[in-house]
Amino acid sequence: MRSVGIDIGSSGTKYVVMEDQALLYHRTIPTGFSSVKAAQQAKEDMEARGYDMALLPCISTGYGRGSVPYAAKTLTEITCHGRGAAYLMQKETFSVIDIGGQDTKVIRMEGGSVKEFTMNDKCAAGTGRFLEVMASAMELEPEALCRIAKRGGNVHISSMCTTFAESEVISLIGQGVSRQDIACGIVESIVNKVASQCGMVESGGSYYLTGGLCECPYIAEMLSRALGAQVETGPMARYAGAVGAALYAREL
DSSP states (O other): OEEEEEEEOSSEEEEEEEETTEEEEEEEEEOOSOHHHHHHHHHHHHHHTTOOTTTSOEEEESTTGGGOTTOSEEOOHHHHHHHHHHHHHTOSSEEEEEEOSSOEEEEEEETTEEEEEEEEOSOOTTSHHHHHHHHHHTTOOHHHHHHHHTTOOSOOOOOOSHHHHHHHHHHHHHTTOOHHHHHHHHHHHHHHHHHHHHTTSOOOSOEEEEETTTTOHHHHHHHHHHHTSOEEOOGGGGGHHHHHHHHHHTTO
């Protein structure tokens, strides 16, 4: 049986088509200004590839989950990311670290089900947005900032507030501090915030990094050091929410 999962985040819209336990198709597009427009664009793309959206059960999740008129049901990111990560990791007991554009979630999975979670949704510190703002101040793309961060050190960003941290970065640039050192301080700031959040839920076992930073190996490497445990990730990790939604859609 085929099913569709769509995860509309604040920055990117991820969607997948699955047949039973197999992934048939996946794609990420920018969410842009309108979640409704992104949902329509995803629908048109899947139909152009031969998937009849009138026949396929679909569940939506994420920031813009209520903007998908062809979804039969909506589910929270916590529910979908947990199940999707369990599918991608092929594990039942672990913790999910989802660093999104506007918030960061830590989800404890036990026996394939969500046991507890915590969410940072009041401040941009430790989120993709924080990284974007810092990278912009340095005239870099977020991915480039993560790459050069590995070559730096000896710089600490003391402010957790995004606005103040940006001012701190601009000041460091003015002082002639190298880009790689500043980048290392930025990544360290994000990692420390996320590691602190991980301490709010039961730990033990491995971690799985999802969200937009899943393709930044240095983030996973630094988180592994901070947590004293292996943090796994991979290119498909950004689709955890969409995969979980598609797996639930099979049960409709």
